[in-house]
Amino acid sequence: ALVTTGDGAKRARTNEGALVSAKPAGTSLAVSGPQRTSDLLAPIMLLSGHAGAVLTAKFSPDGQHLLSGSHDKLVLLWEVYGECKNVLTFRGHSNSVLELHWSSDGEHAFTASADKTVALWDAKTAGRTRQFKGHASYVNSCCPARDAPVLVSGSDDKSARLWDSRVRMCQRTISHPWPVTAVSMGHGGQQLFTGCLDGNIRSYDLRRPDEAQMVLSGHQDIVTGMRLSPDGNALLSNAMDNTIRSWDVKPYAAGDRCEKVFLGAQHNYEKSLLKCSWSASGNKVAAGSADSFVYVWDASSKRILYKLPGHKGSVNEVDFHPTQPIICSCSNDKQIYLGEIRN
Numbered sequence: 363a364l365v366t367t368g369d370g371a372k373r374a375r376t377n378e379g380a381l382v383s384a385k386p387a388g389t390s391l392a393v394s395g396p397q398r399t400s401d402l403l404a405p406i407m408l409l410s411g412h413a414g415a416v417l418t419a420k421f422s423p424d425g426q427h428l429l430s431g432s433h434d435k436l437v438l439l440w441e442v443y444g445e446c447k448n449v450l451t452f453r454g455h456s457n458s459v460l461e462l463h464w465s466s467d468g469e470h471a472f473t474a475s476a477d478k479t480v481a482l483w484d485a486k487t488a489g490r491t492r493q494f495k496g497h498a499s500y501v502n503s504c505c506p507a508r509d510a511p512v513l514v515s516g517s518d519d520k521s522a523r524l525w526d527s528r529v530r531m532c533q534r535t536i537s538h539p540w541p542v543t544a545v546s547m548g549h550g551g552q553q554l555f556t557g558c559l560d561g562n563i564r565s566y567d568l569r570r571p572d573e574a575q576m577v578l579s580g581h582q583d584i585v586t587g588m589r590l591s592p593d594g595n596a597l598l599s600n601a602m603d604n605t606i607r608s609w610d611v612k613p614y615a616a617g618d619r620c621e622k623v624f625l626g627a628q629h630n631y632e633k634s635l636l637k638c639s640w641s642a643s644g645n646k647v648a649a650g651s652a653d654s655f656v657y658v659w660d661a662s663s664k665r666i667l668y669k670l671p672g673h674k675g676s677v678n679e680v681d682f683h684p685t686q687p688i689i690c691s692c693s694n695d696k697q698i699y700l701g702e703i704r705n
Contacts, residue, residue, distance in 0.1 A: 400686045400702040401443055409440055409698040411448045416692035417678045418461045418637065423468040425684045430698055431459030431473055439488065442700065450488040454481060460501065460635065466508045474504035480515045482527055494525050496532045502635055503545045510551030516542030522556050524568070536571055543635055546588040546597060555597055557585025563599055565611065578609050580620045587637035592644050596621065600638040602629040606649050624659045626666050627651035637679040648680035648689060656680050656691045658703065672699050
């Protein structure tokens with residue numbers, strides 16, 4: 363562009379001060395800023411739409427969509443790429459949605475709610491396919507087996523219940539001495555892990571489920587979330603003693619099963635059920651925290667790789683994208699962030 367100088371002479375404008383240097387026609391523009399690592403529209407995306415605290419959020423197995431569950435009783439389906447549009451709303455729960463999971467084929471979703479039920483949803487239509495009733499109090503947690511049509515739920519009624527996702531009836535009830543605050547399922551559907559108010563994690567072999575096969579003790583306070591590693595050999599647990607622990611859950615392991623303790627994430631007076639998660643490769647772990655930061659650790663060195671700001675309330679869950687270096691986080695501030703990290 364030509365600009366007029368004070369003395370009336372015209373001279374060509376230079377590119378100083380321009381964000382992007384102009385290039386000759388036919389060459390692509392150089393985008394300034396840090397190197398991008400993902401296909402997100404921008405390095406950080408904010409997803410707003412829930413009317414209450416967002417308690418749980420997870421990427422779909424193909425990484426194209428995100429599901430979030432909230433205190434507002436709704437589950438929302440979002441597109442991960444592009445403008446991150448909210449494309450579906452799942453209505454049916456009459457109280458907070460406390461935890462959700464995708465089925466391994468990405469066709470269905472499972473939700474645990476404070477309305478005492480677990481629900482199975484068609485992820486394509488947002489229709490409720492099945493409602494699992496039987497718990498006498500809040501259902502804090504649910505988890506489907508990756509490779510079997512088995513589902514477990516844990517409740518304040520001091521029980522874990524096993525369901526076959528193809529039928530409505532409860533298959534088995536496992537009583538506990540305390541309210542069950544977190545559950546996780548072995549990939550093949552034969553092993554069950556429960557976390558309780560007493561800080562202990564119990565492992566059950568579902569072929570002989572009458573008593574716990576193993577009790578993992580180490581946490582000094584309520585277990586708030588658990589996740590089995592992608593290879594099925596380690597269980598990650600978050601608890602109100604402000605530690606996240608990794609346990610060796612291979613069938614025959616000698617010695618102390620607590621392999622690692624990750625420090626940094628906080629719990630507070632809100633006593634929220636903060637979750638934890640593994641990256642797809644198992645080399646990173648992440649957790650929610652009451653100090654409104656997102657924590658990501660190196661799974662082998664236990665070093666904090668990221669302590670990410672942005673939320674204005676307790677972060678309830680952090681999840682890793684299945685194929686790209688993207689994490690999502692959801693918070694009591696009613697917001698969800700998608701952000702890219704380094705590979």
